[in-house]
Amino acid sequence: MSAAIVVENLQRAFGEVLAVQGVDLEVDEGEIYGFLGPNGAGKTTTVRMLTTLLLPTGGRAVVAGHDVVGEARAVRASIGVALQEAALDPLMTGRELIRLQATLQGLPSAEGKRRADDLLERVDLVGAADRRVGTYSGGMQRRLDLAAALVHEPRVLFLDEPTTGLDPVSRKTIWEEVKTLNDGGTTVFLTTQYLEEADQLADNVGIIDSGRLVAEGTPASLKAEIGNPHIRLQLEEGSIAAAEEICGHLGRLLPPVDGKTVLVEVEHGAGDIPRVVRALDDAGIEVGTLELVHPTLDDVFVAKTGYHLERDEKNAEQEPAEA
Amino acid sequence: MSRLAVNARVVRALGMRSIRQTFRRPQLMAPILVFPTLLLAVQTGGAGAAVNLPGFPPVQSFLQFMLAGAMMQSLMLAGNSGGIALAVDIEMGFTDRLFAAPISRFTIVLGRLAGTAALGLFAALWFLAIGLVFGAKIESGVAGALIAIALVTATALAVGGIGAAIALRTGSASVVQGFFPLVLVILFLSSAFFPVELMIQPAKAIAEYNPLSFVVEGIREPIISGIDAGDTLAAVLSIAGIVVLGLVLSARALRHRLRAG
Numbered sequence: 001m002s003a004a005i006v007v008e009n010l011q012r013a014f015g016e017v018l019a020v021q022g023v024d025l026e027v028d029e030g031e032i033y034g035f036l037g038p039n040g041a042g043k044t045t046t047v048r049m050l051t052t053l054l055l056p057t058g059g060r061a062v063v064a065g066h067d068v069v070g071e072a073r074a075v076r077a078s079i080g081v082a083l084q085e086a087a088l089d090p091l092m093t094g095r096e097l098i099r100l101q102a103t104l105q106g107l108p109s110a111e112g113k114r115r116a117d118d119l120l121e122r123v124d125l126v127g128a129a130d131r132r133v134g135t136y137s138g139g140m141q142r143r144l145d146l147a148a149a150l151v152h153e154p155r156v157l158f159l160d161e162p163t164t165g166l167d168p169v170s171r172k173t174i175w176e177e178v179k180t181l182n183d184g185g186t187t188v189f190l191t192t193q194y195l196e197e198a199d200q201l202a203d204n205v206g207i208i209d210s211g212r213l214v215a216e217g218t219p220a221s222l223k224a225e226i227g228n229p230h231i232r233l234q235l236e237e238g239s240i241a242a243a244e245e246i247c248g249h250l251g252r253l254l255p256p257v258d259g260k261t262v263l264v265e266v267e268h269g270a271g272d273i274p275r276v277v278r279a280l281d282d283a284g285i286e287v288g289t290l291e292l293v294h295p296t297l298d299d300v301f302v303a304k305t306g307y308h309l310e311r312d313e314k315n316a317e318q319e320p321a322e323a
Numbered sequence: 324m325s326r327l328a329v330n331a332r333v334v335r336a337l338g339m340r341s342i343r344q345t346f347r348r349p350q351l352m353a354p355i356l357v358f359p360t361l362l363l364a365v366q367t368g369g370a371g372a373a374v375n376l377p378g379f380p381p382v383q384s385f386l387q388f389m390l391a392g393a394m395m396q397s398l399m400l401a402g403n404s405g406g407i408a409l410a411v412d413i414e415m416g417f418t419d420r421l422f423a424a425p426i427s428r429f430t431i432v433l434g435r436l437a438g439t440a441a442l443g444l445f446a447a448l449w450f451l452a453i454g455l456v457f458g459a460k461i462e463s464g465v466a467g468a469l470i471a472i473a474l475v476t477a478t479a480l481a482v483g484g485i486g487a488a489i490a491l492r493t494g495s496a497s498v499v500q501g502f503f504p505l506v507l508v509i510l511f512l513s514s515a516f517f518p519v520e521l522m523i524q525p526a527k528a529i530a531e532y533n534p535l536s537f538v539v540e541g542i543r544e545p546i547i548s549g550i551d552a553g554d555t556l557a558a559v560l561s562i563a564g565i566v567v568l569g570l571v572l573s574a575r576a577l578r579h580r581l582r583a584g
Contacts (some may be wrong), residue, residue: 051423055582077425087416091347092340102337104424106329112389133345 004187011058021211034202090134105152119147139170231323234288337434354400391543392515397446398479404437406486410496445477467545484569491576
């Protein structure tokens, strides 16, 4: 499989401040790559360099086979971009915006009109197509922004925090659309500060903190890196000792949390469940509830950066501004 | 489709957007049409006797004399409004959408200028129509009217280039808006609203060399007397100078903005 994005030692300085400090990453064709990090970590700066909106001060990047500095126009013809906080003109109508985007991408007028109609239908904005964008809800604006980014059927789609500030329903709609696009073969580079978003959508995740890539891999491999999943068993109090004896042979017993629960770390996750259930059943032990507990991306984030992403982001938002 | 044809289509599309934006945002439209029209009404109503002053050029009426000034005021403010609109685009990130497209990035500036030029054309037609409705005569007829319209349109484009340069350099609508009083001062220090011959020093000296005075006279002469090749040429050269200045400054500001990100 060929690479849609190759980034080598990418750097960007603003004066004395190094916003991106030598990022290396590779995104395969047809992949969804989740670029995860808190505000100010360097996500948007990286995306702006990859989309030719900002010149790197070091390193190189190749997008859709073209160098972002030397072949910027070819890069721009191959990518779709929906930047943070949908950059829409509130005085234009949705239809006008998509048709303008089609013109910017060099599509003939009739083709632009046809694509605009198709895309408006696809993102469920036909009824609002001739209304000014300023009257749209946040979710509608994001859907319109996404539709505009797709007008020329780009090979690589950059989505910079596409669901920030959206309600759960609108967020899910965007996720479904991203999955559909990816199923159609589009490579998606998605920045997010939502762990669940990266977990749900991304084939591979890169975690950026203070301008450096601190971890990269599939969500499963990143979680596995910091520990295997464990099975949580709720049992009758009298059967705990026997269950621990059996489970101790099937995996590593974890310290108990109460007198009714057995925790056993297993190597193969769900694949180990039948083995555990069979062994307990053979011993005549009745299982109340059974749950497979995976390490979360937040656990990975904490392990790599030393702090929680979403909780610390929320705390930062709630803290009063310094005088 | 050739790259030139694609860029021409982009300039046209962005120009159309610019015009729609102006008509849909009253705060952009008001300075272009409403204020100059009100000022024209107030000045012709209140200072009409100025035409009897010794040294005042021979004119049919003060309204006839003032039409060129009203057009200049309108197009200068159209250039300023165009700059404000471009700065708003930068502030809200809309220019990123344009910069991320596979087009020559200078077409973004040219699209804005095309829109400003179209507003200049609209202003020329508006004030000529007002003049005709209220009895002003275009002394050199249709040919003179066409020259005036062409000069106003070209000047709007030229002034728009300066507005675009300020917008691109600062990226701030409020800074561009801050040039609004300066625009009026420069205009009052020209022959737009009063004959240079009747001004006193040092305003007279400034007005004599103010390029806008040459443009004003190029527009005014066909209206109040007849087509004068010398005045027209001086206006064209002044406009060309402002166009070159605006385009050079815009190109430099654009390069700076793209480099700084």
